[in-house]
Amino acid sequence: MKESKVSEKYTFIIIALTLISIISCIILKIFLFFGFLASIVIASCLLIKNGFSTTELLNMIKKGLCECKSLFILMALIGAMVSIWMASGVVPTMLYYGLKYMQGTNFLFATFVLTSIVSIFMGTAFGTISCVGIALLGLAKIFGIPNYILLGAIVSGAFIADKISPISSLFNLTLETLKISYKEALMSILKTLLPTYFVSGLLYYFIGKKYSIVIVNSNIDNFISTINRNFVVSPLLLLLPASIIIMSFLGVKMVKAVSLALIAGIIVSIGLQKANFNDIIVAIFNGYRINTNSVDLNTVLVSGGVVSMVSIILIITGAISLSSMFQETGLLVPIIKRITLRIKSHEELILKTGFISIALTAISDQSVGIILPGKLLRDKYRELGIDNTTLARTITDTGTVIAPLIPWNANSLFIFIITGIPTVSYAPYTVLCYVSPIITFIFAYLHKFKTGKQVKKVQVKNM
Structure with missing residues (x-):
């Protein structure tokens, strides 16, 4: 990691103006890309004033975007x-079997467990949410479960992929940064993941009791009948999403797996559902719509297609460009x-590592929240006799x-x-994302308590 040539004064100004630009866009409901664009322009001007050339900064941005081209x-x-x-009938089939067999279950708890299992095999939170998450949200709408609550459970389960999946790009980035094996990291991470998973599951179980599904009425029967009239329903159609999970687990890259499934x-x-080729092309780019006699089904089976992704791709381009500048200029190194x-103690180091990683992820993205603390704190962990697996965890x-x-x-x-549900709506119910940091900080202080007891025992023996 490069040492920063930027003065501390300008570093704080750049970070402050970046946050102001981004948060202002959210509050004023301005397209977020403009917030990142303003931040890039401001940061560039101040970085040029501190000795960087325009060419250097453009190359930093180019490098960051090229590294993430597969994401786009x-x-x-x-x-x-x-x-x-x-x-193709995949989502309608999921809805059909869900309506028939999910009644009487604790749907919220079942959703959390299902998405967490799928995410480990898929290795991506994005893929899990767009794969099974969409169908589960469709069921939630029919069953009368608030979609923002269910999405909280979906996100909680999906992001386990980035914590432990052997095919997760983020998890592999963590392993590569810290030069540790998957087995070493997994054994350490499970110490906090298991209690985190148990607590999260328990909370979803109790919240979900309020929304247990016991529905037997004509509306559900009409919904199922409408699906049958408009689609060929078969459990074999579930092989499409299953194929992505299988290919991911076998090591096929996500872009290739999704392309083949597409x-x-x-x-x-075209072959089974007798769809028109031109309609399929339109659906791919402009999104899918259906017109049946069921208003509920028409509402559930809606997507935005490739066009809907343009705005998020622009925003991600801005985020990656800004984080690349921060990373390559070493802007945040002096602060860290x-x-x-x-830092002199085990628990203080873990606490500050967590806060640094969270802050860097908030300012830029997850990769910066992994790489910077990973590279800059390895020596500090070694100095205090703490294994790198604890840093990874x-x-x-x-x-x-x-x-x-x-x-x-x-x-x-x-x-x-993908879902149309804003962060502020689902975030309070994304239980695992709150429980995980709390558990790891508790473990750090439990280590202090355990170490203190061991020291006292040694002192007593030596008396």
Whole structure:
């Protein structure tokens, strides 16, 4: 990581103006891309004043965008895939079987468990939310469960992928940054993940008791009948989303897996559902709509297509450009060093690591929240005799999972574009994202208590 050439005064000015620009856009409901654009312009002017050239800054932005090109492709593919899964009958099939067999269950708790399992196999929160999340939200609308509450459970389960999935790009970035193996990291992370998962599941179980599904009425029967009249329903259609999970688990890159599933979905739409080819192309780019005698079904089966992803791709472009400048100029390095300079204890180091990772994720993105504390704090952990696996655990328990709670973060924006539900609505119910940092901080202080007891025992023995 490069040392910063920027004075401390200008560093604080850049960070302050960046946050003001972004938060102002959210409050005034201005397209967030303009907030990032203003931040980039302001930061560039101040960085040029501190010795950086325009060419250097443009190369930093170019490098960051090139490294994330697969993310942009994936966004567009997911926009297309959601439309095709509706046209091909995949989502209607999920709704059909969900309506028939999910009655009488604690739907909120079942959703959390299901999405957490799927996310580990898929290795991506984005894929999980757009894969099973859309269908689950459709069921929630029919069953009368508030969609923002259910989305909280979906997001909680989906972001377990970035904590422990062996095929998660973010988790592998953590492993690469800290030079540790998957097995080493997993054994450490499970110490906090298991209690986090248990507490989160318990909370969803008790919240979900209020929304247990016991519905037997003509509306549900009419809904099922409408699906049957308009689509060929078969459990074999569930092989499409299952294929993405299987391919991801086998190591196929997400872009390729989604592309293959998209092609298969187009074939199924035309061959099985007898959809018109021109209508399919329109659905891919402009989104899917259906007109049946069921208003509920018409409301559920709606997607935005590739076009709906343009706005989020622009925002992510702005976020990546800004975070690339922060990272490559070493802008945040002096601040992190000052915060960690006088740390003397295990629990203080973990607490500050967590806050640094959360702050960096909030200011820029998850990758910066992983790379900067990972590279800058390794020596400090070694100095205090703490294993790097604890550093990995702290980062994944804090900065990695906090992303969907930050309204201007790419994760939150993606969720909003896909579901239409703003961050402020679902965030209070994203239980795991709150419980995870709390548990890791508790563990740090339990270590202090345990160490204190061991020291006292040694002192007593030596007397």
